[in-house]
Amino acid sequence: MLLPKVFHRHVEVDGVRVFYRETGPADAPTLLLLHGFPSASHQFRRLLDALGTRYHLVAPDYPGFGHSADLDHHTFERLADVVEGFVRAVGLTRFALYAFDFGGPVGFRLATRHPEWITGLVVQNANAYEEGLSEAAQAFVANRDREVARSLMTLAFTRSQYEDGTTDRTLVDPDAWTLDQHFLDQPGRTEIQVDLALDYHTNVAEYPRWQQWLRTHQPPTLVVWGRGDGIFTEDGAKAYLRDVPNADLHLVATGHFALEEHATEIAPLIATFLDRLPTT
Secondary structure, eight states, rough: OOOOOOEEEEEETTEEEEEEEEEEEEEEEEEEEEEEOOOOOGHHHHHHHHTTTTTTTEOOOOOSSSSSSOOOOOHHHHHHHHHHHHHHTOOOOOOEEETTTTTTHHHHHHHEEEEEGGGEEEESOOOOOOGOOOOHHHHHHHEEEEEHTTTSSSSHHHHHHTTOSSSSSGSHHHHHHHHHHHHHHTHHHHHHHHHHHHTTTTHHHHHHHHOOOOHHHHOOEEEEEETTSSBBBBHHHHHHHHHHHTOOEEEEEEEHHHHHHHHHHHHHHHHHHHHSOOOE
């Protein structure tokens, strides 16, 4: 039985203490894992175990999430700034990008700034097309009311993101939403998430630029999507094929946090994808 060692580290990025998890051989293909809302790098715990003996995986917590320190103000541009600095600080130069949920806005900003860094793209319920926005997501994007945004920062809503759309809830670890809510309830953290919720419309405004990047660079792309996602619909998954026709698309019978229920199917897809990427 082979299990990788998973290291839990911190690095200073522009005065911000950033926590990250790292596993795998440093000379193996690298996968940078960018988490979603309101989670942190712990959402990739099973993927790190599944892939860490063969591949180099690095998963940071954004500032204001998980074990990372907070910023004085939080926007998606600032999150991308810190992740860009993080990549430099830990010495990554070429890597595949795993984008989930908030990892889409952060990751696409990173990719458009540094296309030379990106060897491939794994998209898992990370939306970049207006047709992928459900009615609930459209209302979220349009909202400018702090109280409405704050009303979403509850245990019930956090739990629903994990369970809605799943086919077998017994496969969803309750520690996941419990830990997310623990961090969300820390002093100041709810207001950070409210700030980001009110900034989310800036991501939709960036969709055309991200789509242009996809059309121009044609990165090797694996799209794995929980088709029961009530936030980002499967139309958003299919839309990637418009700009990257050779993308490999897999729709999975689960919800938003697809790894919770289907890591056993998704991990081999990622391994096959990483094996096909160029080595230079």
